[in-house]
Amino acid sequence: MTDHQLPAGFADLEPFVADWNIPKRADRFHKRVNTEYGVIKKFYDAIVTRMDAVIAHLNRYPVEEIGRLPEAESRLLNLAFSFMQISAAVECWEAPDNGALDPDKVEIIDCT
Amino acid sequence: MEPLNIAAPSNLDRKYARKYPELGAGRLPVDDCISQEYYGLEKKYLFKRSWICVARHTEIPNVGDYLVKDIAVLDTSVTVVRGRDKKLRAFHNYCPHRLNKINKPGRGNCKAFICRFHGWTFDLDGRLAHLDNEHLFADFQREKNGLHSIHLEEWEGFVFINIEDKPQETLKEWMGPMYDRFSGYFDGYKLTGHLSVEMACNWKLSIDSQTEAYHAPNLHARTLGEAVSGKENPTSLFHSIDFHGRHMTAATYANPGYIPTPSEIIAGTNASRTLYPASAETLDKLPEGINSGRHRDWIFDLDLVFPNFGIFPSSGYFIAQWFWPEGVNKTRLDVMVYTYEPTTIGDVIAAENTHVHMLDVLREDFSTLEGTQEGMESGVQPAILLCDEEVTVRHTHYVVDQYIRAQRALRP
Ligand code: FES
Ligand SMILES: [Fe+2]
Numbered sequence: 383m384t385d386h387q388l389p390a391g392f393a394d395l396e397p398f399v400a401d402w403n404i405p406k407r408a409d410r411f412h413k414r415v416n417t418e419y420g421v422i423k424k425f426y427d428a429i430v431t432r433m434d435a436v437i438a439h440l441n442r443y444p445v446e447e448i449g450r451l452p453e454a455e456s457r458l459l460n461l462a463f464s465f466m467q468i469s470a471a472v473e474c475w476e477a478p479d480n481g482a483l484d485p486d487k488v489e490i491i492d493c494t
Numbered sequence: 495m496e497p498l499n500i501a502a503p504s505n506l507d508r509k510y511a512r513k514y515p516e517l518g519a520g521r522l523p524v525d526d527c528i529s530q531e532y533y534g535l536e537k538k539y540l541f542k543r544s545w546i547c548v549a550r551h552t553e554i555p556n557v558g559d560y561l562v563k564d565i566a567v568l569d570t571s572v573t574v575v576r577g578r579d580k581k582l583r584a585f586h587n588y589c590p591h592r593l594n595k596i597n598k599p600g601r602g603n604c605k606a607f608i609c610r611f612h613g614w615t616f617d618l619d620g621r622l623a624h625l626d627n628e629h630l631f632a633d634f635q636r637e638k639n640g641l642h643s644i645h646l647e648e649w650e651g652f653v654f655i656n657i658e659d660k661p662q663e664t665l666k667e668w669m670g671p672m673y674d675r676f677s678g679y680f681d682g683y684k685l686t687g688h689l690s691v692e693m694a695c696n697w698k699l700s701i702d703s704q705t706e707a708y709h710a711p712n713l714h715a716r717t718l719g720e721a722v723s724g725k726e727n728p729t730s731l732f733h734s735i736d737f738h739g740r741h742m743t744a745a746t747y748a749n750p751g752y753i754p755t756p757s758e759i760i761a762g763t764n765a766s767r768t769l770y771p772a773s774a775e776t777l778d779k780l781p782e783g784i785n786s787g788r789h790r791d792w793i794f795d796l797d798l799v800f801p802n803f804g805i806f807p808s809s810g811y812f813i814a815q816w817f818w819p820e821g822v823n824k825t826r827l828d829v830m831v832y833t834y835e836p837t838t839i840g841d842v843i844a845a846e847n848t849h850v851h852m853l854d855v856l857r858e859d860f861s862t863l864e865g866t867q868e869g870m871e872s873g874v875q876p877a878i879l880l881c882d883e884e885v886t887v888r889h890t891h892y893v894v895d896q897y898i899r900a901q902r903a904l905r906p
């Protein structure tokens with residue numbers, strides 16, 4: 383692995399690529415519910431103030447190209463999706479999950 | 495917290511009980527959710543004599559695209575296919591030769607359907623195109639041995655089937671006042687999320703849990719709760735509940751004082767169209783049937799197309815939800831989330847916010863279903879209590895029962 387997995391200007395998010403560069407929604411959901419809260423919180427704190435910049439950077443690419451982004455941008459996009467996935471854990475219940483329904487019961491089917 | 499409504503004069507607040515006296519105001523017996531015999535009646539008199547939504551047309555856009563669904567409550571497997579003439583048709587998925595099941599459940603594209611057993615081949619319009627040894631079948635007429643067709647009609651891009659030999663009503667008649675309410679609304683949206691879950695509960699319980707808002711401030715206390723209840727409306731009373739024959743629409747309150755979370759703000763400020771709260775501009779563009787009271791403090795409608803198809807339209811997305819009975823206490827829920835066509839990558843990231851929160855909210859809803867079924871089967875209480883706002887629950891059970899009675903009388 384090189385030092386530059388993300389586009390220039392996002393070096394501060396590099397440490398989170400290994401955990402949160404997850405392309406599929408179902409996998410992001412299972413990652414969230416199976417990750418310690420402290421780890422989630424660390425990622426949240428690092429990215430929440432950077433999201434506007436992340437989106438501004440990605441918006442330079444047309445939406446039609448979302449499936450064919452350069453690798454660094456594609457990782458950044460997955461981090462943005464992962465941020466949305468973990469946001470409620472921090473903002474709503476301060477735990478990886480809301481404890482509602484067994485996470486394995488729901489099938490999240492890919493629509494892409 | 496203050497106890498609610500304890501001193502309210504007995505009937506004055508119960509506006510729905512006054513508006514819909516036929517629905518009654520007493521306890522609602524649980525029998526129709528736990529009786530195997532009643533489930534048999536539902537299959538025979540309700541589902542097998544109804545228009546049932548099976549898909550959205552965008553799932554099978556091209557010639558030869560097909561989808562196959564095993565529909566337990568209809569005791570059949572159904573193939574829906576787009577023919578060479580671009581028209582959609584539906585067939586029972588069993589071969590007329592010896593009734594082998596032709597296609598596996600799922601989706602695909604083909605030029606013809608071939609039964610693997612003995613190779614009978616059917617055109618996309620169901621005609622028997624080829625078979626071996628035709629001359630060895632006595633008095634054989636190829637034209638009479640095509641796939642068994644099922645009546646199919648579309649409404650606003652949703653595909654409905656009816657397995658009766660001769661449907662009693664057209665889909666337009668079936669939809670009644672619902673038919674024109676949504677005109678064109680669904681067109682600008684794209685399927686971007688699909689959840690599926692099987693719950694050990696009666697199908698009507700799963701509808702009941704999604705079609706009242708009384709539960710929202712409690713069950714969704716840490717998710718949706720504050721967005722749909724507040725100082726002015728602590729128990730999330732609906733703006734309105736309307737019954738349109740057997741169907742229903744209800745407009746859900748949004749708390750104008752709600753403070754969005756950081757992730758919601760990020761989603762909202764970076765999207766080209768707000769998902770929540772709805773902006774005045776998007777509200778005004780909604781067809782008259784959605785948020786029909788034109789409330790500014792509105793989040794979404796909860797609509798039910800009788801008997802088992804839910805539509806929850808909002809201003810930046812809509813949910814289509816199928817409640818599929820698979821047994822008296824077994825239900826498959828399919829939830830499809832459609833979001834507006836994105837114009838930027840920021841739109842896609844914003845939509846992700848909607849998807850993940852929807853999933854967590856729905857998991858809260860689903861979490862009550864098996865416990866409720868268990869409670870009903872325990873026999874501890876023969877009937878449940880419903881407040882005036884839960885009139886939607888009364889209505890669902892009432893119209894199912896009325897339909898069964900009427901059909902039984904018509905054709906036992
Ligand atoms: S059962 Fe299909 S070809 Fe014989
Ligand atoms: Fe709910």
